[in-house]
Amino acid sequence: MKIGFFGAGHMGSAMIQGLIASGKIPAQDILVKGGRSQTAKKRQKELGFTLIDQLEELTEASLLIVAVNPAGVLPIIQSLPAAVTDKKIPLVSVAAGVDIAEMTEVLGSDYPLAHCIPNTPVSVNEGVLGISYSEQLSAADKEIIDQSLQLLGSLIEIDEPLLGIVGSVAGCGPAFVDLFIEALSDAGVFYGLNRELSYQIVEQMIKGAAELALQSKKHPGELKDGVATPGGTTIKGVVALEKHGFRNAVIEGVKGTME
Ligand SMILES: NC(=O)c1ccc[n+]([C@@H]2O[C@H](COP(=O)([O-])OP(=O)(O)OC[C@H]3O[C@@H](n4cnc5c(N)ncnc54)[C@H](OP(=O)(O)O)[C@@H]3O)[C@@H](O)[C@H]2O)c1
Structure with a gap:
């Protein structure tokens, strides 16, 4: 299963490291779109994931993870090409402060979404990940999200307003x-x-x-x-x-x- 990432900064690369260390997701199956300062390019040399140029390449992914600063989340999901949104690939944002309602406004109420707050021990598969799901999420999409994030530590469902604490x-x-x-x-x-x-x-x-x-x-x-x-x-x-x-x-x- 391929997983697409936006951002391989501190949190993105901690999650990528944990996914690779789990032995369940080969490094080359992690597709990363980086930002302007080439951070992802630098981390790619060390972690061996696949760096992508074109967003269309994300259609191969079964899950998308947005790990950029909060201000970047909505512009990123607004820029997703139809080739990606038509497939309704489940998307998880790990950004603090951007909630499912805001993402739903952009992607529509039937788009499979989750809001997750992980911590850096995900890099050694001992993280704590609080998670809330969009209401319309199907059991199959929830399974894809859960199966992937559980590789990183303890995944705990929680009401979205409590994700801050x-x-x-x-x-x-x-x-x-x-x-x-x-x-x-x-x-x-x-x-x-x-x-x-x-x-x-x-x-x-x-x-x-x-x-x-x-x-x-x-x-x-x-x-x-x-x-x-x-x-x-x-x-x-x-x-x-x-x-x-x-x-x-x-x-x-x-x-x-x-x-
Ligand atoms: N750090 C934590 O412990 C922690 C815990 C829970 C949640 N979070 C959340 O995780 C998110 C990321 O935090 P962080 O600590 O990893 O920040 P960070 O180290 O600054 O990483 C953010 C990365 O996003 C990339 N980026 C920015 N715009 C992008 C775009 N349009 N497309 C693709 N990549 C883009 C940047 O790439 P360039 O550097 O190349 O520009 C940067 O490397 C935040 O929203 C934060 O709330 C972090």
Whole structure:
């Protein structure tokens, strides 16, 4: 199955990387139309996808993914040639802030559409992808969209107005976790761990803690209590974090993204 992409910037290439890494979509079956600054051309050398010139070449695709800046989405779908729109190839936009209603105004209410907010871990098939579908979407078109995006991680159907907060928590979240990784590793280095080892320990710890939370389905407070021996070191650390407003800082970070 061929997948057409508009844009191979940060998100487009993360998704392309994940699709190729899944082993289900050969690199040459990913057809990419790039923008003005030749970003896609540069990524093509590294990822091996097929760069296209003519939009008509997208008629070979079974799915179209629009991964450009929000302002570019409607102009792109307005420019789709009849050869593509007549085939009603399902189209997924991953742009924040352009909703299905706006895309439907351009393509018509019977065009199969979805609005998806992924995050960068899609590149290693561990993404979170919030998704909303157009009302008229057939089961067959939904299957094509779902089968492809599920290769990239956890696909979660959600009401479209909530995609904004999914974008903040899951889309911006990796940057927050990266800050945490860096800070915790700095603390490890402060107490004598070498830098590389400190990153390795912290990254594996976060992966393990997330996996434990996912698999055990326990409340995070219960998991925290399981680590915190009465009068022990962990609870002293937790109290110090609370004193410095750790949880409030995280919530304010998300509020900052929603402004
Ligand atoms: N980054 C994230 O973590 C994230 C998370 C969720 C959703 N998103 C959404 O993903 C979209 C892309 O974000 P990004 O971070 O990947 O931005 P980006 O790195 O700037 O990539 C956007 C790419 O779109 C290309 N482009 C622009 N106009 C085009 C056109 N008419 N036809 C084909 N390609 C075109 C650009 O190509 P040139 O550089 O060659 O001009 C650029 O490489 C945004 O709408 C954003 O809301 C991003």
